[in-house]
Amino acid sequence: MPKLGMEPIRRAALVKATIDEIGAVGSLDVTVGKIAKRAGMSSALAHHYFGGKEQIFLAAMRHTLSLYKAEVLGALGRASGHRARLEAIVQTSFTSSNFRPEVIAVWLNFYVLAQTSADADQLLRIYQRRLHSNLVHDLRPLVGARAVDVAIRVAGLIDGLYLRQALTGVGSDDAAAHVLASLKAELKAGAQ
Amino acid sequence: MPKLGMEPIRRAALVKATIDEIGAVGSLDVTVGKIAKRAGMSSALAHHYFGGKEQIFLAAMRHTLSLYKAEVLGALGRASGHRARLEAIVQTSFTSSNFRPEVIAVWLNFYVLAQTSADADQLLRIYQRRLHSNLVHDLRPLVGARAVDVAIRVAGLIDGLYLRQALTGVGSDDAAAHVLASLKAELKAGAQ
DNA sequence: TTTTCTTGATTGACGAGTCAATAAAGAACG
DNA sequence: CGTTCTTTATTGACTCGTCAATCAAGAAAA
Numbered sequence: 001m002p003k004l005g006m007e008p009i010r011r012a013a014l015v016k017a018t019i020d021e022i023g024a025v026g027s028l029d030v031t032v033g034k035i036a037k038r039a040g041m042s043s044a045l046a047h048h049y050f051g052g053k054e055q056i057f058l059a060a061m062r063h064t065l066s067l068y069k070a071e072v073l074g075a076l077g078r079a080s081g082h083r084a085r086l087e088a089i090v091q092t093s094f095t096s097s098n099f100r101p102e103v104i105a106v107w108l109n110f111y112v113l114a115q116t117s118a119d120a121d122q123l124l125r126i127y128q129r130r131l132h133s134n135l136v137h138d139l140r141p142l143v144g145a146r147a148v149d150v151a152i153r154v155a156g157l158i159d160g161l162y163l164r165q166a167l168t169g170v171g172s173d174d175a176a177a178h179v180l181a182s183l184k185a186e187l188k189a190g191a192q
Numbered sequence: 193m194p195k196l197g198m199e200p201i202r203r204a205a206l207v208k209a210t211i212d213e214i215g216a217v218g219s220l221d222v223t224v225g226k227i228a229k230r231a232g233m234s235s236a237l238a239h240h241y242f243g244g245k246e247q248i249f250l251a252a253m254r255h256t257l258s259l260y261k262a263e264v265l266g267a268l269g270r271a272s273g274h275r276a277r278l279e280a281i282v283q284t285s286f287t288s289s290n291f292r293p294e295v296i297a298v299w300l301n302f303y304v305l306a307q308t309s310a311d312a313d314q315l316l317r318i319y320q321r322r323l324h325s326n327l328v329h330d331l332r333p334l335v336g337a338r339a340v341d342v343a344i345r346v347a348g349l350i351d352g353l354y355l356r357q358a359l360t361g362v363g364s365d366d367a368a369a370h371v372l373a374s375l376k377a378e379l380k381a382g383a384q
Numbered sequence: 385t386t387t388t389c390t391t392g393a394t395t396g397a398c399g400a401g402t403c404a405a406t407a408a409a410g411a412a413c414g
Numbered sequence: 415c416g417t418t419c420t421t422t423a424t425t426g427a428c429t430c431g432t433c434a435a436t437c438a439a440g441a442a443a444a
Contacts, residue, residue, distance in 0.1 A: 004443070006389060026308035029221070031433060042391045047435060105307060112300045114359050115293075116218035125360055153349065153374050156367075160352025161344075167306050168317055175348075182345050182374060185381035196409065198423060223399060234425050239401060 010049050011059070013039040018060040023102025028057060028109045058119050064106045065127055071095060072134070082138040086154075087180060089134055093158045094165070094176040104166040131155050143190050150186050157182055202241050203251070205231040210252040215294025220249060220301045250311050256298045257319055263287060264326070274330040278346075279372060281326055285350045286357070286368040296358040323347050335382050342378050349374055 017039035021030045032053055036043040050056045075088035097103065113120040135151035143150055161175040209231035213222045224245055228238040242248045267280035289295065305312040327343035335342055353367040 004388065010389090027220070027304055032435085033433070043434080044391060044436080045389080048390080053434070101307075105304075108300075108304045108307065111355065111359060112219055112297075112304055115297060115300065121359070128356065128360065149370065149373065152353075153370050156352035156356055156370065157345065157349045157374075158352065159355055160348035160350065163303065163351055163355065164320065164348055167303060167313070168320065178341070178345050178348065181341070182349075182378070185377045186374070189377035189380040196422065202423090224401085225399070235400085236402085236425060237423075240424080245400070 007049060010039070010041065010045065013041075014046055014050065014056060015059050015063045018056050019064065019102045019106055022060065022109060023100070023105045026105050028113065032056070054117070054119075057113065058117075058123070060106060061110050061113075061120060061123055064103060064110075065123060068092075068098070068127075069130070071097070076134075082141050085138045086135070086142075086183065089131070089138075090154070090158065090179045090183075091176050093162060093179075094174075098162070099166060107162075107166070128155070131158070142187060146186075146190055150183075150190075153186070154179060154183060199241060202231070202233065202237065205233075206238055206242065206248060207251050207255045210248050211256065211294045211298055214252065214301060215292070215297045218297050220305065224248070246309065246311075249305065250309075250315070252298060253302050253305075253312060253315055256295060256302075257315060260284075260290070260319075261322070263289070268326075274333050277330045278327070278334075278375065281323070281330075282346070282350065282371045282375075283368050285354060285371075286366075290354070291358060299354075299358070320347070323350070334379060338378075338382055342375075342382075345378070346371060346375060 014035060017035050018030070021035050021038055022028065031043075032046050033043040035056065036046040039046070046056065050059065072089060072092045075092045076085055079085045079088040110120060110124065114124045115121075132151050132155055135154055136147045139147035139150050139154075157179050161178060165175050206227060209227050210222070213227050213230055214220065223235075224238050225235040227248065228235040231238070238248065242251065264281060264284045267284045268277055271277045271280040302312060302316065306316045307313075324343050324347055327346055328339045331339035331342050331346075349371050353370060357367050
């Protein structure tokens with residue numbers, strides 16, 4: 001059985017299984033054993049490749065973040081013009097892939113973990129910084145000096161509406177539309 | 193020793209201890225034993241009064257929500273005029289008492305629990321409905337038919353900025369000011 | 385045969401919930 | 415007023431289960 005080069009395959013399988021298991025349980029209260037079984041291996045092997053539970057979690061968070069990042073980059077590539085780029089960023093945050101139960105569960109528990117895990121906190125800050133600078137980049141030409149403040153509000157609104165939609169399907173008629181409406185109001189009001 | 197009428201005292205002590213313990217650990221991964229010890233009693237007594245761990249958690253959530261509700265009601269009582277009342281609602285959401293680590297931890301874990309616990313979900317919806325209707329009540333005279341949509345955005349922004357400030361002290365220069373700025377932009381843009 | 389992959393078995397710890405037993409405060413009773 | 419009964423308060427000890435992490439050992443490639 002021992003084919004060589006199993007490590008990356010096993011790690012990927014474990015990451016996926018971790019996300020699925022967190023989604024199934026809704027919390028980080030998942031066992032290495034369950035994750036390993038879902039990934040089709042023994043728990044000892046999971047420990048062998050990751051060292052411990054927390055490292056498995058972090059890998060799952062990183063993976064979720066990198067998927068999101070890729071989605072944003074893709075959407076940005078397809079958009080032209082500042083306005084369109086802003087819309088792309090907003091739309092991407094509310095893609096259906098972000099509302100799969102596993103993804104929601106990972107995000108929520110990510111927030112919880114960020115309170116106590118320095119690594120999780122760092123990952124979260126990276127996400128926030130990236131979103132913020134993406135927004136500022138395309139807001140600057142539109143609102144000038146107000147870009148930073150507006151970006152804070154847009155980012156906050158994205159997170160808040162995501163949270164609300166994730167927990168209570170309410171407002172799902174289109175959260176993205178709400179963010180864009182708010183943005184439009186900011187642009188209009190700023191221009192007097 | 194058995195003084196009568198201990199039940200309400202014990203329950204209150206357990207609720208407080210639960211919140212403190214969740215704050216200390218950062219998650220719901222707290223033991224009944226630890227909570228009970230913090231409240232100065234045996235774990236058996238905690239079970240006696242609450243029945244189980246989940247019920248202790250729910251009592252802690254309810255307590256946190258009722259504190260918040262009382263704060264809002266107090267602030268609303270002191271405010272006069274629609275604009276002032278809206279400001280009161282927003283300000284209250286960002287009171288320093290809401291940023292004590294225990295309170296943050298309870299809220300974050302509340303969100304996580306709402307995914308799987310019907311009771312937690314119900315509590316969360318009550319909070320959201322109350323906030324929404326409070327906002328609509330004072331927005332209607334200002335923006336008419338747009339009140340519902342604006343309320344959704346303001347509520348989302350409150351939750352989102354709270355989340356961001358709670359996790360990374362960033363933006364703490366004043367989240368409430370950001371919400372009010374956004375609100376102002378909505379009013380201005382709506383009036384053309 | 386050395387390295388990579390893999391697991392069953394084990395260890396050591398911890399935790400939720402139950403239970404039987406103790407203790408006191410009041411109520412009923414003679 | 416004593417005495418007995420009942421209810422409330424309280425805990426230590428115990429059960430039963432779970433789980434993270436380790437380890438020794440086997441199997442297959444190179």
